[in-house]
Amino acid sequence: MQRTVLITGASRGIGRAVAEQLLANGHRLCLGLRDPARLKGTPLESECVLPVPYDAGQPEQAEALVDAAIRWAGGADALIHCAGILHRTPLLFADGQEAELEELWRVNVMGPWWLTRAAWPQLRSSGHGRIQVLVSMSGTRVKGRMAGYPVSKFALMALCQSMRNEGFDHGIRVTAICPSWVNTAMAQWVSSVPSESMTQPQDLACLMGNLLDLPNAAVPFEIAVNCALET
Ligand SMILES: NC(=O)c1ccc[n+]([C@@H]2O[C@H](COP(=O)([O-])OP(=O)(O)OC[C@H]3O[C@@H](n4cnc5c(N)ncnc54)[C@H](OP(=O)(O)O)[C@@H]3O)[C@@H](O)[C@H]2O)c1
Numbered sequence: 001m002q003r004t005v006l007i008t009g010a011s012r013g014i015g016r017a018v019a020e021q022l023l024a025n026g027h028r029l030c031l032g033l034r035d036p037a038r039l040k041g042t043p044l045e046s047e048c049v050l051p052v053p054y055d056a057g058q059p060e061q062a063e064a065l066v067d068a069a070i071r072w073a074g075g076a077d078a079l080i081h082c083a084g085i086l087h088r089t090p091l092l093f094a095d096g097q098e099a100e101l102e103e104l105w106r107v108n109v110m111g112p113w114w115l116t117r118a119a120w121p122q123l124r125s126s127g128h129g130r131i132q133v134l135v136s137m138s139g140t141r142v143k144g145r146m147a148g149y150p151v152s153k154f155a156l157m158a159l160c161q162s163m164r165n166e167g168f169d170h171g172i173r174v175t176a177i178c179p180s181w182v183n184t185a186m187a188q189w190v191s192s193v194p195s196e197s198m199t200q201p202q203d204l205a206c207l208m209g210n211l212l213d214l215p216n217a218a219v220p221f222e223i224a225v226n227c228a229l230e231t
Contacts, residue, residue: 003130003212004073006065006119008032008054008083008111010044013184014134015082017201019044021209030069030076032061032083032115056083056111057103066118077126078212079119081112081133086186089148101148108152113159120167128216129172132208133160137180137224164221173219175211179204180226199227 005022009015010031019029020043031044032054039051052068054061069076085107087100112133123129139153157176164174181187183198190198204225211219 001128001213002026002028003078004028004030004069004076005078005080005212006030006032006069006076006115007080008056008115009134010082011035011038013082013186014182014201014204015080016044017205018080018082018208019049021202021205022212023048025209025212027078027212028073030065030072032065056107056115059110059114062111062114062118065115066122070122075122075126076119077123077128078130078132079116079123080208081115081131083111084108084134084186086149088146090145091147093148101151104148104152105155108149109155109159112156116159116163123167123172124170127171129167129170130212130219131160131163131167131172131174132211133174133176135160135176135178137178137226137230139176140178140224141230160221171216173214173216175220176222177204177208178222178224180228180230182227193228197227199225 005027007019010019011033028048030050032052034055036051039045050072052065054065087104089097089100135156136153138150139157142150160174160176179199181190181193181198183195183200
């Protein structure tokens with residue numbers, strides 16, 4: 001089934017790989033990007049792709065993104081949240097570092113929340129709406145000494161569960177994608193796993209593309225993707 005898919009975070013990293021995969025799979029894409037000009041000269045410069053200015057911290061841009069999809073394609077029946085940030089803010093954060101916590105909340109939690117709220121009528125009316133959310137293994141357990149990022153991802157996981165509960169009877173299926181390290185700029189500082197041993201964005205994109213083909217009765221709620229054994 002060809003879908004019209006709203007995707008955030010497609011300028012680079014996982015979102016970029018997902019957008020390229022879904023375009024190759026024959027879907028129409030409406031991409032929310034802070035800088036739409038970055039698609040020029042890339043495989044995503046296509047008549048099947050609509051780039052729209054979108055900053056996850058600006059709620060009115062969530063409404064504008066959905067309106068643009070409605071004008072362009074008559075609606076949208078899938079939403080993929082890939083935009084996100086990582087700050088390594090510790091439990092005992094320094095004075096002033098609370099700004100990082102506020103940004104984590106705004107981008108990682110409220111961004112998906114505002115956009116889901118805006119797209120909900122479209123997803124609901126399709127009868128087979130899909131929402132995929134790049135959460136993280138950090139939305140299921142806490143490791144290491146950073147507190148701010150996993151706190152935002154646990155909240156995002158709670159948002160996924162709320163979306164699943166409220167959308168299920170309307171045919172909306174939600175999948176929380178929970179990778180450990182993925183080889184993107186976000187994981188460049190990680191030394192415990194070499195980048196070639198991390199999950200590659202293209203492999204996640206393939207998985208997420210296949211998920212979109214599943215019928216309402218077969219969509220998993222959560223997919224954990226580990227690049228290294230966790231006991
Ligand atoms: N990489 C990992 O190891 C890993 C593991 C688990 C989960 N995740 C999650 O997967 C998602 C994607 O991560 P990634 O690895 O692809 O990261 P990335 O390579 O750093 O890309 C982040 C993406 O988010 C966008 N973004 C950031 N802030 C934004 C904002 N305020 N408004 C709109 N877009 C914004 C960026 O756009 P710009 O180009 O405009 O900055 C970029 O497209 C994130 O939610 C992340 O937490 C990543």
